[in-house]
Amino acid sequence: MKQKKNDYKKVNKVYKLSQSGKLLIDRIRKTRLRVTILAVIVFFIALIGVFQLMFSENWTLKNSNKLNSGMTSVVDESTETVSSTVHDTENLESEETIESSPTSNSALEIGTKGGQLTNEESTILIPPSNNSEKTERRDEVTVGDAAKDSEEDSKNDKTKESIAESNKQETIADPELIKLEENQKSEEHSIDQQIDKLNSISNSKSSSQKYSFVVAFGVSVFDNPKSLNVIDQLRYATYVTKIDETVENSVSYSKISYKTGKGTVEGWVRSQFLSDSLKPITGEEYKELSFEPVKKISGRISNVRGIYLTRSSVSNREKIAKWVSFAKSTNLNAFVIDVKDDEGFMLFKTNAAAKFVPSANDKAYYTKDEFKAIAKELKEKGFYLIARIVCFKDPSYARAHMDRAIVYKDTGAPYMGVYKVPWASAYDRQLWEYNVEVAKEAAEVGFDEIQYDYVRFPEIRKEERNKLDLRKPGNETFAEAIQKFLIYSKKELDEYNIPLAADIFGLVSTAVDDVGIGQYWEAVTNVVDYVCPMVYPSHYANGSFGLSVPDAYPYETIYRALSDGIRRNNHIPTPARIRPWLQSFTATWVRGHIVYDENAIRKQIKAAKDLGINEYMLWNASNNYKNMWYE
Secondary structure (H helix, E strand, O other), X not given: OHHHHHHHHHHHHHHHHXXXXXXXXXXXXXXXXXXXXXXXXXHHHHHHHXXXXXXXXXXXXXXXXXXXXXXXXXXXXOOOOOOOOOOOOOOOOOOOOOOOOOOOOOOOOOOOOOOOOOXXXXXXOOOOOOOOOOOOOOOEEEOOOOOOOOOOHHHHHHHHHHHHHHHHOOOOOOHHHHHHHHHHHHHHHHHHHHHHHHHHHHHHHOOOOOEEEEOOEOEEEXXXXXXXXXXXXEOXXXXXXXXXXXXEOOEEEEEEEEEEOOEEEEXXXXXXXXXXXXXXXXXXXXXXXXXXXXXXXXXXXXXXXXEEEOOHHHOOHHHHHHHHHHHHHHOOOEEEEEEEOOOOOEOEOOHHHHHHOHHHHOOOOEOHHHHHXXXXXXXXXXXXXXXXXXXXXXXXXXXXXOOOOOEEOOOOOEOOOOXXXXXXXXXXXXXXXXXXXXXXXXXHHOOOEEEEEOOOOOOOOHHHHOOEEOOOOOOOOHHHHHHHHHHHHHHHHHHHOOOEEEEEEHHHHOOOOOOOOOOOHHHHHOOOOEEEEEOOHHHOOOOHHHOOOHHHXXXXXXXXXHHHHHHHHOOOOOOOEEOOEEEOOOOOOOOOOOOOOHHHHHHHHHHHHHOOOOOEEEEOOOOEEEOOOOO
C-alpha cells in the first residue's frame, strides 16, 4: 500500500512538472512569435524608408553626376517646409491620407489604421445592387416601375450550348465571312487612324505649351535660384507648367506654376526633377497612354443636382410629369436618363440600333421625334438632360455579335461575369462606332450631355483572364483601349459641341493602376469633360481610408475619395470637372451598414462641397429617392 502511495506521488509530481514545462514552452513560443512579428515590421518599415530615400530629391542630388560634388544638401534640416496637403482634413477622424506609389501594382494602399485590400479585392468590387431599400416611407417617393427586362437563365444556358456546339463543327472558309472580316479590320484601322490624327493635331496645338511632371518625392520649390528659400514641396507626379529656365552655379533651374487648393503657385525647382510626360512615372504598362491637352466643353448649366432614371421610369408623359413635380419640390435640376440601358435596350428607336442591333429597338418607348418634343419641354422647364449610354456591358450586342464578344477559348461559350450576362469587348471598334452613333442621336433629340457608363472591361480575375478570348488587337492594354475609345468619341462628337462624361469606379481616384478594368484616372479625366466617380461608401472594403466600415462614414469616405481625385487632376494638363455619383440607397448587404436617410445624404453632399465640388448625382437603382431639399 505504501509503495502504491509513493508511486502516486511520483506520477503526480511528474504531471505537475510536465504542466509547468508546457506553460514555459508556450511562453517561449509566444515570445518568439512576437519577436518575429516585430522583426518583420521593422524590416518593412526600413525597406519603405530606403525606398523613399532612394527616390527623394536629397538622395538623387547626392548621387547625380550633373551636380557639383561639393554642393550642399537640398533641404536644410532646420528649414521649416510648407505642407503640400491641398485640403484641410481636421474634420476627419483620422488625418492619414492615402499615399500611393504610381508604379505599384496594388490597386489601393490604405493608411496604417485600416486593413489592406488584396489584389483580388482591389479588382473585384461589389457591383451596384438593384436591391435598394424597397420599403415605402413617408419621406420617399416612388415613381414608375424601375424593374429592367432581363433574359431568362435558360436562354443564357442555351446560348452557351449553341456556341459550344458550333465551335465543335468543322470551320468552312466562307468567302462572305472572309470579306466581312476584312471589312471589320478596315473599319478598325480607320478608327485607329482617326485617333492618331487627333493626337497629332493635339500635339501640334500644344507644342508651345511646356508642361512637366515631378519625378521625385518631396521636390523643393524655391522663391528664386539664388536665395533658395523653400516655399513649398511637391508630391511625386505633380503636374506643373514650365514658365522659364535659368542656370545658377552650374545648376539648371526651371520656373514653374502649379495648382493648389488655395490657387496657383509660382516658384523654382531643379530642372532634373521634371519630366515632359507621365510615362516615366506610370511605368511600362501605361507608356502608350496620351496626356496631351484636350479641348474641354462645359455644360449648359453649372452646379448640377441630378438623379438617375431608368427607361421605364420615363416610359410615358404621366410618369415624366410626376418626376418634374418631384424635382421642382426638392430643388433638383437634372435627370440622368437611360438612352441605352444595361441590357442594351433603347429609350427611343435609333438608326444606330437598326444598323448594328435591330432587337435593341424592340422595347423602345418613343420615336426620335416624340422624345425630341419631350426633351424640349423639359429643357424649357429648366432641367439639364444627361443621356446615360451603357457602353460595353451590352448583352444585346454581345448576343447579336458573338464572334466579337468575350468568350472562353476552349468552348467558345460567352463570358458571363458577376452579372450573369454575356459581355461585349471594349476592344471592339464596331461597338465603339455603335455607341458613338447612339450618342450622336441623343444629342440630336436634345440631350445636354452624353454620359458613358460601364466604359470598362469586366472584372476578370487574373487566373481566368488567360482562358478568355478578349478580342485583343496586338499589344493594346485595357487602359489604352478605354482611352482610345474616349478620344475617338470626343472627335466624333466635336461637331455637336456637347460635353462627354464618363462614369468610373470610385476606387479609381485612389488606386495606383487601372484596377484591372482599364480605368486609369489620368487617362480618363484628361480626355472627357466630366469625370463621374461612383464614390458610394458601401462599395469600399472595410478598412479603406482607415475607416472600419466606410458605409457608416458617408462624410469621411466621400471627402477622402474626392480629395484623391482632385489631387490626381493636378497631374495632367486638361483635367475633367469632377461630378460624383453619391449613394441614395441603403446597402443592407454590408455588415455594419447604416440607413442612408436624409442625414447620410446631406453628409455626402457636404463632403463634396467642402472640397469645392458643388454638383453631384444621386443613384438609386429602383429610383426611390428621398423627398428632401437638395442643396
